[in-house]
Amino acid sequence: MTGPRTAGYAPLASYAAIGDGRTLALVAEDGSIDWLALPDLDSPSVFGALLDPDAGQFSLAPVAAHTATRRYLPGTNLLETTFATASGTARVVDALTVPGSGLAPARELVRRIEGVDGEVPMRWRVRPRFGYGLAGTRIARRLGVPVATAGSDALAVLSFDAGQPEIGAGEITGDLVARPGSAGLVVLSAADGEPLVLPARAEVEARLSATADLWRDWAARLTYRGRYTDTVTRSALALRLLVYAPSGALAAAGTTSLPEQIGGERNWDYRYSWIRDSALALSAFLRLGCAPEARAYFWWLMQASQLTHPKLRVLYRLDGGARAVERTLPLSGYRDSRPVRAGNDAAGQTQLDTYGELMRTAWLYANGCGHIDVDVGRRLAGIADLVCELWHQPDHGIWEVRGERRHFTQSKMMCAITLDLAVALAGRGVIPDRRMRWWRDEADAVREFVETRCFDPRRGTYLRSAGSTDLDAAVLLALLHGYGDARSPRWAGTVDAIRADLASAAYVRRYSGDDGLEGTEGAFVACTFWLVEALALTGRRSEAARLFDQALALGNDVGLYAEEVDPGTGEQLGNLPQALSHLALISAATTIDAHPEPVVSPTVGRAAPGRSR
Amino acid sequence: MSVAGALAGGFVGTVVLTTTLRAGSELRLTRMDLPFLLGTAVTADRARAKAVGYALHFAFGLLFALVYYAVFVAIGRDGWALGAVFGLVHAVFAGTALVSVLLPVVHPRMGGTDTAAVSAALLEPPGFMMLNYGSGTPLVSIAAHVAYGTLVGGFTALGG
Numbered sequence: 001m002t003g004p005r006t007a008g009y010a011p012l013a014s015y016a017a018i019g020d021g022r023t024l025a026l027v028a029e030d031g032s033i034d035w036l037a038l039p040d041l042d043s044p045s046v047f048g049a050l051l052d053p054d055a056g057q058f059s060l061a062p063v064a065a066h067t068a069t070r071r072y073l074p075g076t077n078l079l080e081t082t083f084a085t086a087s088g089t090a091r092v093v094d095a096l097t098v099p100g101s102g103l104a105p106a107r108e109l110v111r112r113i114e115g116v117d118g119e120v121p122m123r124w125r126v127r128p129r130f131g132y133g134l135a136g137t138r139i140a141r142r143l144g145v146p147v148a149t150a151g152s153d154a155l156a157v158l159s160f161d162a163g164q165p166e167i168g169a170g171e172i173t174g175d176l177v178a179r180p181g182s183a184g185l186v187v188l189s190a191a192d193g194e195p196l197v198l199p200a201r202a203e204v205e206a207r208l209s210a211t212a213d214l215w216r217d218w219a220a221r222l223t224y225r226g227r228y229t230d231t232v233t234r235s236a237l238a239l240r241l242l243v244y245a246p247s248g249a250l251a252a253a254g255t256t257s258l259p260e261q262i263g264g265e266r267n268w269d270y271r272y273s274w275i276r277d278s279a280l281a282l283s284a285f286l287r288l289g290c291a292p293e294a295r296a297y298f299w300w301l302m303q304a305s306q307l308t309h310p311k312l313r314v315l316y317r318l319d320g321g322a323r324a325v326e327r328t329l330p331l332s333g334y335r336d337s338r339p340v341r342a343g344n345d346a347a348g349q350t351q352l353d354t355y356g357e358l359m360r361t362a363w364l365y366a367n368g369c370g371h372i373d374v375d376v377g378r379r380l381a382g383i384a385d386l387v388c389e390l391w392h393q394p395d396h397g398i399w400e401v402r403g404e405r406r407h408f409t410q411s412k413m414m415c416a417i418t419l420d421l422a423v424a425l426a427g428r429g430v431i432p433d434r435r436m437r438w439w440r441d442e443a444d445a446v447r448e449f450v451e452t453r454c455f456d457p458r459r460g461t462y463l464r465s466a467g468s469t470d471l472d473a474a475v476l477l478a479l480l481h482g483y484g485d486a487r488s489p490r491w492a493g494t495v496d497a498i499r500a501d502l503a504s505a506a507y508v509r510r511y512s513g514d515d516g517l518e519g520t521e522g523a524f525v526a527c528t529f530w531l532v533e534a535l536a537l538t539g540r541r542s543e544a545a546r547l548f549d550q551a552l553a554l555g556n557d558v559g560l561y562a563e564e565v566d567p568g569t570g571e572q573l574g575n576l577p578q579a580l581s582h583l584a585l586i587s588a589a590t591t592i593d594a595h596p597e598p599v600v601s602p603t604v605g606r607a608a609p610g611r612s613r
Numbered sequence: 614m615s616v617a618g619a620l621a622g623g624f625v626g627t628v629v630l631t632t633t634l635r636a637g638s639e640l641r642l643t644r645m646d647l648p649f650l651l652g653t654a655v656t657a658d659r660a661r662a663k664a665v666g667y668a669l670h671f672a673f674g675l676l677f678a679l680v681y682y683a684v685f686v687a688i689g690r691d692g693w694a695l696g697a698v699f700g701l702v703h704a705v706f707a708g709t710a711l712v713s714v715l716l717p718v719v720h721p722r723m724g725g726t727d728t729a730a731v732s733a734a735l736l737e738p739p740g741f742m743m744l745n746y747g748s749g750t751p752l753v754s755i756a757a758h759v760a761y762g763t764l765v766g767g768f769t770a771l772g773g
Contacts, residue, residue, distance in 0.1 A: 103657035103722060103734045142737050142745060143724040151641035152747060193638040194646040195746060196737035198724065203734055
């Protein structure tokens with residue numbers, strides 16, 4: 001068990017995610033669904049108890065005292081929770097189903113309750129609250145089925161052998177007794193802007209089965225087979241939940257405003273797609289053999305970024321739009337962590353590293369997946385031109401500090417990578433080569449800046465920013481993306497310094513120094529896996545493997561990772577499941593496998609920008 | 614007064630009616646989706662239902678324009694204002710009988726008061742004045758149908 005609720009809030013580690021490629025729900029270990037956004041992952045929630053006890057919830061549990069254990073059904077995103085009571089055992093399978101050929105609900109959440117042994121009286125309670133709990137939700141019956149509505153949103157609650165649904169004050173409830181051989185279903189059918197579809201039981205059962213098969217087939221197609229197969233497969237399945245199927249975009253996380261510090265203000269909406277994640281995402285898709293996802297993601301990225309070309313936004317909406325206006329919601333926040341935000345003002349920041357991420361994504365795509373057409377090639381050349389003009393300027397950096405701009409080392413390194421890759425792509429005829437000489441000269445100038453202004457020769461480490469004494473684990477990401485020679489003393493020194501100053505066991509902080517915000521934060525999960533990968537790349541594979549094994553403890557019992565972990569308590573923090581954490585895990589695992597002892601580290605420099613992954 | 618004018622009005626009117634209903638949905642006033650309702654009478658496939666539904670919707674739009682035209686001819690009058698009145702009557706008829714009573718009877722995938730245990734999915738019935746699809750539905754429906762009627766009446770008159 002992950003621990004009891006505090007003031008109605010479950011520990012973040014207690015949540016497992018289910019999804020259908022369009023939206024995502026979080027199920028707590030005690031059987032309560034505390035988060036579901038409808039109709040899409042970035043829509044307002046109908047179950048928002050994660051952020052406010054009054055913002056909607058769907059509980060389902062034995063009436064008597066019980067213990068719970070759970071797992072994902074192997075190779076799927078169907079969650080199975082087993083409740084054990086003094087009188088018997090019952091099992092619940094939760095899923096968001098994928099529509100088949102028949103007339104299916106626009107979105108369908110299924111909870112299947114089976115008796116295992118003995119008799120288990122169970123109770124379920126649906127408290128729908130549309131619009132983050134802020135829209136007036138009404139409940140009535142249609143054809144005898146309880147239906148909750150608000151504006152153009154609607155949710156039908158169907159029960160098949162799971163008790164007679166009763167309508168109470170703002171809720172729909174039911175009771176049943178699970179016995180061996182019994183199987184009840186509670187089904188939520190959702191509609192947005194159209195009439196509800198009220199499914200028949202046989203269709204729901206068929207969709208549930210087909211959904212399990214679909215996930216199993218997808219997982220079976222993953223090509224990674226190594227020492228971390230189970231872990232990587234689970235992370236791949238978690239990532240797949242964050243891929244918004246209608247566009248191919250990868251959401252940074254499934255939630256908004258889960259705090260980086262309990263009670264703090266560092267609460268952001270992560271239901272957008274960050275350019276920051278793009279190269280790691282494409283690399284992960286390719287390493288796992290997910291070519292369709294890689295293609296869909298790359299072309300979504302090209303389409304979204306076209307709107308703002310040649311400049312890049314830090315993040316884009318899942319539908320490819322560029323606007324992400326931030327507003328504060330009047331909710332109490334997870335364990336009083338306020339403000340609760342929808343939208344993200346970081347979209348308009350200047351982050352020079354994004355250009356390197358995009359160029360590396362294009363490089364990976366051109367190498368491992370498909371053809372880059374002439375128009376996209378021209379745009380990539382335009383981005384290289386822009387970086388030549390912009391790299392001298394300070395920026396907000398990968399961590400989106402909300403204070404004044406600085407000359408962040410990682411941003412400059414990614415600028416060098418941008419230009420190196422542009423030269424390489426031009427050399428292969430993928431993008432126009434008219435400005436190749438300019439790009440090469442400016443790349444040299446960036447490197448000169450980094451090596452003289454952003455490196456501390458006394459400590460032998462790259463610094464957080466030019467002239468700073470602080471360290472930043474994000475520079476490791478530049479190493480992973482191919483900046484410099486991984487076997488150089490400079491990278492060895494940087495890895496040592498980061499391990500000494502920012503890491504404690506498997507806990508790695510993002511950076512030292514301030515970031516313009518009040519409060520503190522936990523250890524950053526992705527940074528731990530970047531450190532693992534950096535160790536492997538710099539020739540310390542055994543250390544990397546040991547740290548990787550330690551890092552696996554940062555996830556929860558079903559293999560999901562949030563953004564951060566509190567080093568003092570081990571408590572998960574921040575939005576979840578977090579794409580960057582899972583991407584970093586996959587990247588680290590596959591790199592460890594690809595570097596057997598003795599490590600053969602790649603030679604990476606200006607002439608070899610595209611280290612093969 | 615001409616058939617061609619009525620048909621032109623029927624086409625333009627259906628475009629406006631459809632757009633008004635979509636706008637009502639986007640403004641979160643209603644869940645009424647006539648193409649979806651019509652299309653699912655023909656096929657259970659969602660995407661195909663929408664496509665078929667739009668085709669049927671436009672066919673019905675032209676058909677109703679001909680009915681309007683027949684009444685204009687019968688009473689010897691036409692025009693924008695009279696068309697608007699026809700549209701209002703049309704909306705009330707649709708809300709109280711055509712969609713709320715007749716559609717559930719003839720639609721193979723829509724439940725009604727006589728529906729017993731079923732083995733296939735059912736669409737939520739619209740209810741009186743289609744209020745099941747949202748309290749703003751009557752308002753949106755009336756606005757859309759009045760616009761439709763106005764255009765049919767006006768185009769019929771313009772047609773000479």
